[in-house]
Amino acid sequence: MKIFTCIKYVPDTSEAEVKLDAGGTAVDSSRFSFDINDADNYAVEESVLIKEKYEGDVTVVSIGPKNSDVMIRMAMAKGCDRAIRIEDDRIASYDPLMVARVLAGAIKDQEFDLVFTGCMAEDYGQAVTGVALAEILGIPHAAYVKKVELEDGKLKAHRELEGGLMEVVEITTPAVLTIQTGINEPRYAPIRGIRQAQKKELKVVNLDDLGVPADEVSAEASQIVLEKLYIPVVESKAEIIEGAPEEKAEKLASILVKGGLL
Amino acid sequence: MGNVLVLAEHRQGELRDITFEMLTLAPSVAEALGGEITVLLLGNEIDQMAEKIAGYGVKVLVVDDPLFADYNSDKYQKVLSALIDDLKPKLVMVGQTAQGADLAPALAVEKNLPYLSDIVGLEVEDGAIKVTRQFYSGKVNARYAFKPADTALVAVREAAFEAAAPSAAGAVEKIDSPLKEDLDYRKFVEYIEAEIGDVDITQSEILVGIGRGLKEDKNLPLAEELAAVMKADLCGSRAACDAGWLPSDRQVGTSGKTVQPKLYLCMGVSGAFQHVAGIKGAKTIVAINKDPNAPIFAEADYAIIDDLHKVVPQLTEKLKELKG
Ligand SMILES: Cc1cc2nc3c(=O)[nH]c(=O)nc-3n(C[C@H](O)[C@H](O)[C@H](O)COP(=O)(O)OP(=O)(O)OC[C@H]3O[C@@H](n4cnc5c(N)ncnc54)[C@H](O)[C@@H]3O)c2cc1C
Ligand SMILES: Nc1ncnc2c1ncn2[C@@H]1O[C@H](COP(=O)(O)O)[C@@H](O)[C@H]1O
Numbered sequence: 001m002k003i004f005t006c007i008k009y010v011p012d013t014s015e016a017e018v019k020l021d022a023g024g025t026a027v028d029s030s031r032f033s034f035d036i037n038d039a040d041n042y043a044v045e046e047s048v049l050i051k052e053k054y055e056g057d058v059t060v061v062s063i064g065p066k067n068s069d070v071m072i073r074m075a076m077a078k079g080c081d082r083a084i085r086i087e088d089d090r091i092a093s094y095d096p097l098m099v100a101r102v103l104a105g106a107i108k109d110q111e112f113d114l115v116f117t118g119c120m121a122e123d124y125g126q127a128v129t130g131v132a133l134a135e136i137l138g139i140p141h142a143a144y145v146k147k148v149e150l151e152d153g154k155l156k157a158h159r160e161l162e163g164g165l166m167e168v169v170e171i172t173t174p175a176v177l178t179i180q181t182g183i184n185e186p187r188y189a190p191i192r193g194i195r196q197a198q199k200k201e202l203k204v205v206n207l208d209d210l211g212v213p214a215d216e217v218s219a220e221a222s223q224i225v226l227e228k229l230y231i232p233v234v235e236s237k238a239e240i241i242e243g244a245p246e247e248k249a250e251k252l253a254s255i256l257v258k259g260g261l262l
Numbered sequence: 263m264g265n266v267l268v269l270a271e272h273r274q275g276e277l278r279d280i281t282f283e284m285l286t287l288a289p290s291v292a293e294a295l296g297g298e299i300t301v302l303l304l305g306n307e308i309d310q311m312a313e314k315i316a317g318y319g320v321k322v323l324v325v326d327d328p329l330f331a332d333y334n335s336d337k338y339q340k341v342l343s344a345l346i347d348d349l350k351p352k353l354v355m356v357g358q359t360a361q362g363a364d365l366a367p368a369l370a371v372e373k374n375l376p377y378l379s380d381i382v383g384l385e386v387e388d389g390a391i392k393v394t395r396q397f398y399s400g401k402v403n404a405r406y407a408f409k410p411a412d413t414a415l416v417a418v419r420e421a422a423f424e425a426a427a428p429s430a431a432g433a434v435e436k437i438d439s440p441l442k443e444d445l446d447y448r449k450f451v452e453y454i455e456a457e458i459g460d461v462d463i464t465q466s467e468i469l470v471g472i473g474r475g476l477k478e479d480k481n482l483p484l485a486e487e488l489a490a491v492m493k494a495d496l497c498g499s500r501a502a503c504d505a506g507w508l509p510s511d512r513q514v515g516t517s518g519k520t521v522q523p524k525l526y527l528c529m530g531v532s533g534a535f536q537h538v539a540g541i542k543g544a545k546t547i548v549a550i551n552k553d554p555n556a557p558i559f560a561e562a563d564y565a566i567i568d569d570l571h572k573v574v575p576q577l578t579e580k581l582k583e584l585k586g
Binding site: 013014020100126129153225257 | 273274278332333357358359361365366368371372375377378380392395397398406420423438449450451452473491492501503504510513517519520532546552553559563566567569572577580
């Protein structure tokens with residue numbers, strides 16, 4: 001099994017205050033901490049599990065800055081064999097269709113059976129890249145996959161639908177699977193793996209190296225225009241319970257009990 | 263002509279709400295673009311569904327064929343592709359669902375359509391379509407325009423718009439399937455229903471919800487003890503269930519359960535829309551989160567902005583005292 005696994009370095013904004021630059025066209029990301037996208041972490045684990053079971057090798061592909069090398073090394077520490085990092089300012093990285101074209105450029109001439117992506121990157125919440133990539137590569141796909149079965153050369157993907165219902169589909173390989181969180185239990189990188197990862201190949205390339213014409217993946221090629229960003233006004237009807245933690249607990253307890261909620 | 267083409271979504275014999283939510287959005291767009299709404303319905307033995315949709319004052323194009331007995335993104339793509347050539351709609355709308363997200367990106371690539379997913383707003387300004395979507399789980403809104411194109415494609419977030427009410431009688435028109443043969447590279451096998459656990463949280467009167475903010479499973483007793491004094495059942499966000507803190511049948515949200523308790527108290531849950539969609543039926547919502555900008559506070563009736571470790575143990579004690 002030859003597998004390509006696409007991973008993205010994304011900011012953790014769950015606890016952060018998000019600020020915009022003066023022009024309102026970019027997010028000030030200087031104070032964010034970055035890590036592998038949640039779903040991609042599961043995709044890495046799934047590809048390593050398959051490699052361990054059926055032999056083969058896993059290549060990590062990521063479009064991103066030099067800082068993301070720590071994420072890539074971590075994926076290799078967990079068992080991925082090599083990596084390609086694509087860095088090029090000309091890519092319209094806000095448009096997942098352009099991102100998919102670049103990823104396709106890195107994968108299309110290689111030998112592969114499976115391509116994994118996360119089902120969605122948390123930063124922009126698009127859930128587009130994987131399925132677009134399959135179409136560009138001209139191969140079948142299944143999105144939101146929460147179980148992969150490989151038997152007698154057949155691939156069955158369990159797709160997670162709304163309400164937790166699963167749809168099992170059988171598809172031919174090579175194929176793209178977009179992986180949903182919770183499909184497995186991502187491992188921690190073993191110390192030995194972390195050491196080995198330093199010796200594994202991490203190739204850094206640009207569009208010219210890939211033979212992807214820049215004018216096919218740039219802002220000019222993109223058909224969407226990001227006009228402006230703004231912080232939405234959150235309309236909250238909530239009663240905010242103030243005070244020291246103990247006072248807050250006391251007030252809430254009293255509201256719940258006296259208000260007949262409990 | 264500025265026509266709008268809407269893809270109806272159904273599963274296991276039922277139209278899904280997103281279909282009617284798109285029909286809330288579509289009329290103003292069609293009017294502003296000076297066109298009409300056509301709804302495409304693909305399936306097998308779907309007369310009743312077609313009639314129901316027509317009751318929203320729209321034209322329904324129906325492909326009723328055994329080849330479409332089950333959803334298959336590749337087959338759907340073939341029909342949509344043919345219809346886009348035929349009808350040249352200005353805008354195509356699908357749901358940002360497990361179905362739409364499996365279909366629309368490939369269609370966009372095939373037809374070279376400008377495409378935006380998971381949209382929460384759409385307006386027409388001077389004939390140009392403007393779209394709003396969100397970054398960072400709702401912390402930032404982004405407004406986009408499409409470059410000039412014959413047809414643009416959007417995937418609409420579920421529950422972002424209220425479902426429309428039926429209006430006037432429309433029309434149903436059956437068309438031949440543009441797809442003549444089954445595909446050999448992707449086949450539907452079966453549905454597997456979600457597992458049923460020990461507690462059915464859809465029936466719970468009081469729920470305590472936990473999220474990633476709980477950080478480690480060793481903190482679970484914090485929530486369990488609170489739930490015990492509140493006589494509540496425990497449930498969680500997807501992150502909490504993925505981490506294995508709770509079994510997946512306790513997950514609340516679009517890919518989990520829709521709950522309707524009298525009281526929902528959650529801690530360390532950010533309030534991603536996929537989670538919030540599952541708690542719309544809760545009567546009273548209490549949220550404990552240390553981030554004042556957490557989207558969950560937009561849903562809450564009572565808000566405590568603080569560290570759950572500081573507040574929750576105290577809350578459990580106070581409730582014990584008050585309830586004797
Ligand atoms: C197709 C799809 C379907 C999905 N379906 C669902 C679904 O059904 N249900 C669901 O829940 N999600 C679903 N998700 C995931 C969803 O997008 C979010 O990732 C998820 O809800 C986040 O869970 P969370 O709120 O627990 O974690 P986070 O978003 O990481 O939030 C953690 C919160 O804890 C707070 N916190 C941290 N430490 C503390 C502390 N000490 N005290 C107080 N607060 C603290 C933080 O401020 C933060 O707000 C789905 C995603 C996809 C792509
Ligand atoms: N810059 C990138 N580099 C590598 N993979 C990416 C990149 N952007 C998106 N992907 C992959 O595509 C998936 C879906 O992203 P998105 O369509 O942006 O939600 C992610 O989970 C990744 O697997």
